Amino acid sequence: MLRNREILFLILFLSFISLFGFVIASLFASMETAAFVLGVSILLIGCTLFFTRWRYREIEKLSGYLRQISSGDYTLDVRDNYEGELSILKSDIYKVTRKLAEHGSLLQHDKAKLTNAISDISHQLKTPLTSMMVMVDLLQDNRLDETKRAEFTRNIQVQLERMEWLVSSLLKLSKIDAGTIAFKKETVLVPDLVRRVVGPLVVPMEIKMQSLHVEGDANATFIGDFNWTAEALINILKNCVEHTGDGGNIYIAYSENALFTEISIRDNGKGISKEDLPYIFKRFYKGKNASEDSVGIGLAMAYSIITSQQGDIEVSSEPGIGSLFQLKFYKQVI
Structure with a gap:
């Protein structure tokens, strides 16, 4: 002292x-x-x-x-x-x-998430990269006939498109997680949104001879971001198209009440097992009925987009009968 x-x-x-x-x-x-x-x-x-x-x-x-x-x-x-x-x-x-x-705990949690994300990304990119390396080696063979050469070239293009989509989706998800995306708060007319969503998937549905049924209130609206919400709905609808067989049916319905605006997308496809239901919105999760080309990121991105706008998304399904996705955009968040 x-x-x-x-x-x-x-x-x-x-x-x-x-x-x-x-x-x-x-x-x-x-x-x-x-x-x-x-x-x-x-x-x-x-x-x-x-x-x-x-x-x-x-x-x-x-x-x-x-x-x-x-x-x-x-x-x-x-x-x-x-x-x-x-x-x-x-x-x-x-x-x-x-x-x-608390800050230290969050940093450790974020570090663990980053480690897992890097591991998942490397796993997802490893398969197409290995495949392309093999096909490139085969293409260097002068004795390879033109039919096989064209097939390998087309496969490489498909793998590159898949990788581009994966990287783009991961970039969008990382921006959402970091909170760097400012979602607009504009009045979205649901019929216009549905037309925007259906457009990119018309050809895949025609190839599989699927029927699309749309009904709802022509004046239904909600407050949100038109483009990002369309991105979420496209991923959900794409999932329904992929898991619905040839000649199947896909239904889109929407309505508005005093509490919320609801958009539902339903199919009569393979459905989702009870074991997979709790995890379908997790990144890189692939259920039993997932296709070989599935990455397991589309529904995760849809979930992040909807919940980031204070919306809610629920799914119910029964194997062999189909799945139902229900999206709700509330008038006011309490």
Whole structure:
């Protein structure tokens, strides 16, 4: 404590006042009075030093707590039930400690997610890259006939398109996760949205001779982002097309009430098993009925887009009968 210059100044100042009081008392009163004044002054100086020493010890403890916290120990609880500046300081240190602990936990969670994502991405890219490397080696053979050469070239193009879609989807998902995408809050007319969604999938449905049935309120609207919501619906509808057999039926219905606007997409395809239902919106998850070309990211992206706009998406399915996706966009989020 005596290493602090302000404490030395305080002792000197109190000593000067005590001596001054002793001198004044000895001049204008008796020596007994002067001795009493000196004794009281020394007692007050001692009490002041004792209290100051106690406060400095408490501050030293808090410094030790901070050193432990800086070393990564967030288990300390320095709170007490007393009043005063030191107690307030302890409570503030505890609050900062809890925030640092939560921040550290989130960082570890994000690190684990990043590691898993990198592992999943490398796994998804490894298969098409290996396939293309093999086909490129075969294409270098001058004895390869033109039919096989054209087939390998077409396969390479398909694999490159698949990789491009995967990278683009992962980039969109990472932007959504990072919160860097500002979803628009505009009035979306559902019939216009459905027409936008159906357009890119007309040809695949015609190839599989599937029938599309659309019905709903022509004036149904909701507040959201038109383009991103279309992206989500395209992924859901694409999933239905892929899992519905030739000559199957796909139904799109939409309605609006005082609480929410609902869009439902239903098919009569393979359906989803009960074991797979809880996981179909997880990234890179492939159910039992998933096709070989499935990556397992389309529904995950749809889920992220819908929920990021305070919407809700539910799925119900029965194997062999079909699946139903229900999207709800609420009028007001409470």
